[in-house]
């Protein structure tokens with residue numbers, strides 16, 4: 001079974017009902033080209049539930065300065081798609097939590113969509129998040145390929161997404177829905193106001209088939225707790241990149257414990 | 263077979279909207295409304311009136327006799343340089359500001375390279391009393407200083423784009439991020455036939471007034487609506503789309519697209535997308551773009567800020583792929599010399615972008631009785647400092 005599905009099912013068991021999932025995003029090849037493997041191992045060791053490995057891109061439209069800079073730096077030090085797969089070659093010998101790749105569509109297109117999916121399957125990647133591959137084009141052209149390799153494609157919703165479209169996205173999703181916390185690129189908000197909480201609540205009472213995991217603007221224990229009050233889990237990206245900028249691969253344990261002390 | 267966009271926004275294999283979900287509500291609203299809005303009688307009336315009384319249309323179709331004599335063919339110049347604000351860009355911004363008003367937006371953002379689109383956007387925002395924010399690469403801010411001052415004088419806020427090559431591509435990224443951050447009150451006026459559907463088609467339709475006028479004007483002057491060729495420079499491709507528009511599906515009219523070769527196509531400092539590009543996604547559109555084998559977008563180069571872009575609009579990618587258009591690339595040097603030549607033979611100082619289109623006559627020969635219409639997309643005032651440096655004036 002796909003590890004994402006398995007993880008979500010585990011948390012549905014009654015003894016785990018209250019557990020909220022912590023997912024961490026980082027840019028592959030940052031701060032150093034060969035840190036990818038170490039960072040993943042450290043995150044799992046410290047109890048993180050799921051990891052999103054960022055495939056660096058020259059023009060990340062939906063990202064704020066923190067993730068932009070980490071991508072630029074990773075690319076400058078020679079990161080490529082092929083290199084990422086090489087770094088991850090033996091990852092499943094030691095890591096068992098769900099791993100997703102989050103990246104923009106152009107590098108995947110150049111790699112070859114089918115070839116990319118095949119490599120993901122061989123490596124043990126469970127899902128993909130591709131912000132600029134919209135759900136309509138995905139279902140028309142690429143869904144069959146993703147499914148052939150048992151990859152879950154995760155879609156985003158935002159505070160502006162209409163109820164009708166949320167229902168549509170829910171119907172074609174499998175795994176979870178990535179709920180963008182507010183109208184913003186990554187890394188910009190600090191804490192959540194009433195409007196954001198109302199949006200979280202509005203979605204939580206829609207009784208969607210797929211659980212929601214909230215991302216964008218989650219930076220600390222407080223915002224993690226606020227977000228997960230209404231959702232299955234939350235994703236931290238820019239705040240972790242900042243941690244890596246300051247500490248390299250050190251003190252990952254302290255960072256994770258600072259968010260969720262289990 | 264048509265070279266226009268289909269209803270999904272495809273030009274052949276190119277186009278469509280590859281956008282993050284954050285942009286979907288705005289882009290979708292625009293897509294579902296733009297044709298309807300453009301058909302409204304009140305819209306047409308306001309648009310036509312402004313083009314006439316404010317922009318100064320129709321722009322002349324001028325027979326450049328001395329240039330024609332030199333190159334032994336009949337060269338007409340479509341004088342978009344005489345538009346208010348100095349380039350064709352304002353045809354589109356007038357159209358889009360009227361759309362923005364009908365969509366109930368009270369804030370407008372734009373990207374700009376040469377600053378012509380930024381000025382044209384700041385101008386229509388001043389005209390309508392709408393807040394205006396323009397993103398411009400730091401490199402371009404330095405080389406197009408007069409246009410930065412014009413935008414500020416018109417009341418716009420100019421925000422420098424400091425990432426990547428600090429030119430048009432990066433300014434566009436910043437504008438898109440702004441739109442993600444301001445999804446409710448803001449309209450994004452894209453300045454060329456690039457970006458997600460419906461932008462390429464909408465911008466092409468607003469610029470199509472250029473070829474609409476050429477048809478009538480040429481009929482008067484030559485007794486026929488169709489020239490043998492239409493020629494334009496291609497940055498993103500909006501002035502080109504405008505002069506091609508009514509001829510796209512007419513095989514009697516040859517289409518010539520001129521790209522910036524920079525210091526030479528294979529020098530690593532070039533913006534000749536058709537020669538160097540591969541199919542991919544840039545700014546929400548599937549098109550040809552300059553990129554590494556790994557799919558990272560590469561940094562282009564041209565002396566002309568308006569052509570310094572690593573992609574071309576999906577319409578042009580399709581014109582290239584199908585062979586409908588002939589693509590020619592022109593170096594910095596050739597363009598600068600063609601600019602000087604037009605100044606000396608015809609008393610017209612062209613924008614360096616437009617000078618690229620004029621530079622083809624040295625090598626591309628036409629028959630003596632052929633009629634070639636070149637889109638003179640803008641005037642050279644903004645480029646004076648580049649001309650001064652280049653020619654030691």
Ligand SMILES: Cc1ncc(COP(=O)(O)O)c(C=O)c1O
Nearest residue numbers: 378454497498499500501568640
């Ligand atoms: C005078 C002029 N011509 C051409 C261009 C290139 O744009 P496009 O290819 O969209 O016409 C610009 C862009 O700034 C311009 O200012």
